[in-house]
Amino acid sequence: MAKLFQAPKAIPSLDVLLNDLKVGTIVRTPGDFNAFSFDDAYRATGGFPVLSLSFRAAPGGLRKDPKPVAAALPAFFANLLPEDKLREAMEKHHAGHVRPGNDFDLLAALGADLPGAVRVLPSDGTTAVVEDASKDKPKARFSLAGVQMKLSVMKNTGKGGGLTLPMGDEQGPYIAKFPSTAFPGVSENEFANLALAAAIGMDVPERELVEKSDFERIPAEFDTLSDGKVLLVKRFDRAGGERIHIEDFAQVFGVYPSRKYEGAAYHDIASALSVAVAPMAALEFVRRLALTVITGNGDMHLKNWSVIYRGDGGKPELAPIYDVLSTVPYLPADAMALPLGGERSFKALAAPRWKAFANRAKLPEPAVLKAVVGVVERVNEHWWDLPERAVIPEKVLERIDEHVRVMTPILGTCGE
16 A cells, blocks of 8 residues: 655654654644644553653653644753754755644654654554655655754765665665864764773773765765764664663753753752662763863753663663764863853863762762762773774874863862
8 A cells, every 4th residue: 555645844743752662743733833642551560661751740640741832842852853954954854744844744754753752643543754756866864862963874885885874765784974164074083082081991982983975875965074083982772773762961950952051950860860770870970071071072052961761661761972073173171061060161170079969969979079080081091092083183182181280170170
């Protein structure tokens, strides 16, 4: 039986699924309001597998359905969509079927391949058409959150290999992050910083550097027109063709993407991890924070920390670390994306700030300080001889090294 198609902008309601389990429905109401409600059968389970910690009630079970939102989606769903230039590129890619700035339209177009295990499909069983159905060239239908120009891609297994976009119902098991004209060597920068995180014992996805010439069928809307390597990262929310559910901390806290730099502080993330996962997860978060400070990464906002739901999807874990790079080579006056112990300036983050952070996160102060010192020691042990340093452009590496030399003694005060 042939599929029935309708344009995303004409779809009135969307079913929300976790893999194949229906959890609720998003309805577009008159006046451009979007209302999400949980399915009765899902509500009867108490909310398992978990869609989002933001929907969990303190005594257990699910909160009441969120209020309809004017001209926007509820925060959890808004955070599934691309932002800024990446969103503009995707809207241009689907021009004629998706109205610029319309969250519902874009979610309808991309809902078959979202971050994690969430799928959002037309309630009437039709398929959101994203190009003239008579053409044998379906549009890309994946969504990746964030602003950097990046694509969900798959490796060709046939003769010649290469990389290509997933089309139709295909899934891309890799994220390709393209070079930037504004930030030279950004792919190499992140590649080396991920290697450092792995070297000091952190959970890091597989990664490699590839050439732009390795890609096929990349639409012009997504081409950054910048020379340089492309960073290819294995998706940890995909495994063997299966979707694994994840949510970032903007979703956990019910914060819209526009407030990812101000919706919470680092101690809020640590506290949430301690309660929802385990105190040891919060201390691993502390280790990652210390690495962020030492390497000068000023972009670890709420969307760059996530939890992952493996197995039956009922219990979150701290997800692998991602979006790890040094921003100070490009923004010398950069600071932390969120407050740490009441401060954002890197150089202000000596022992007193970490003690304040520990108290606000309700974590044992000695354990926090020990975790910070441990990272300082391991970075000094591995960074200076790390083979992946060789791929970073010289001027970028010089600025990273300068920041590391300044920050290690400041964080080293945690051991005094």
